[in-house]
Amino acid sequence: MLDTVRKSIGRQLTLTALKSKESPSQTAGPYVHIGCVPTFAGLEGMFGGVDLGSRMINKNTRGERITITGQVVDGIGVPLKDGIVEIWQADHAGLFNCSRESRGRADPYFMGWGRQPTDRNNGSFTFETIRPGQVPYSDGRLQAPHIQFWIAARGINLGLHTRMYFGDEERANQDDPVLSLIGDEHRIQTLIAAKTPRGFQFKIHLQGDQETVFFDI
Amino acid sequence: MGVTKYNLHCQSRYIRRDRDWHPPPLAPRYLSTTYRSPRHRPVTLDSTVADITGPVFGHDKIGPNDHDLLINYAKPGKSAVGERIMVHGRLRDENGRAISGVLIEFWQANAGGRYRHIADTYKAPLDENFGGCGRTITDEDGAYMLRTVKPGPYPWPNGGNDWRPSHIHFSLFGEGFAQRLITQMYFEGDPLIELCPIVATIRDKKAIDQLISRYDPQSTVPMDIRAYRFDITLRGRCSTPFENRLEGN
């Protein structure tokens, strides 16, 4: 008994000694492209000349092909011309391509992660990907299909997490546990990408009347 | 189907971010935050499977010299101009657990403080043998290492006479997308740290101290390269006291 207690205390001390706060964030700055999309930054041939995350699908990838176009704008409507946007999503069946996915094995031809710089003239971005399947929320309820977004740039002190939902999934969106949590219909709409003839259009507002909902996850 | 019954156990969730430890969205002395800072508080969510999983980058994607900025952009037999340094450390989570097999990307100005980037028009010259970016994957102990030249300080337009301290930008993936982090590393003893409006977006001195690398004479290679030590911490997963396990979990 005493031994167990001693062991526990010992373990607690070790833990205390090793515990540390998360390293604080700093802005990605205006030259984030050099590190994250070097080919785009003009470093031709760097790392084989292909930026990580620039292509998400190939001919073997399963699922419905979709094109997501979007734009990031600041609080006075000025496009964010020097940022990066990353997405992370489930495959066609709702599974993530990661060893910590415990529900099954994801499509090996779909990594699920993409990264694009925002356009240096108009702040736009495009992802060619597939429509994700449904994924359960922490309480087990199914969420509407959605894609995780993460935005980093000069003037953003801590990378911003948000989600994109699909404008043609009205029924699923209605029942979505996260959208319900937000409640306010005007704010919910900031997360729903409009269906267009070309795919889906998702505009992200960093600030202002139409400020996108960001998440603390 | 099992999928609908799926539940995340507490042990799988991440400890909530301490938003007083991180810089706030709006920092008046750093003018770029003025219109790029959300005004609503972020909506708090439980971790979902999307947050505890994340992209996996295999070693096959990483070249043998990707971590070595001294030579990864240089012509054969050439090397970047500047003070030769190596930076090394461990990537751990808040519980002290090593984070292995994950991607770290880094980028920086050259020894004169100039970036190889279309938007950088600073007077200092480019170095034809220096690109300024690198990447690596942490080993089984969470350790990483990069070689480079010490970046120079540079002036930036922020309304005054502001100079960035020497710094290296770090982009970190971790194991779950919720751990995603971009930060900067500074150098011990640099007088510009205290004057920098970007450093000052962080309010707690102890938090700033976490971003300052230390000169490491033990790892310095005689007649070759000086070493700096920089350990990085990403978010850890929740667990209850006494039931925590250092491994696995």
Ligand SMILES: [Fe+3]
């Ligand atoms: Fe910089």
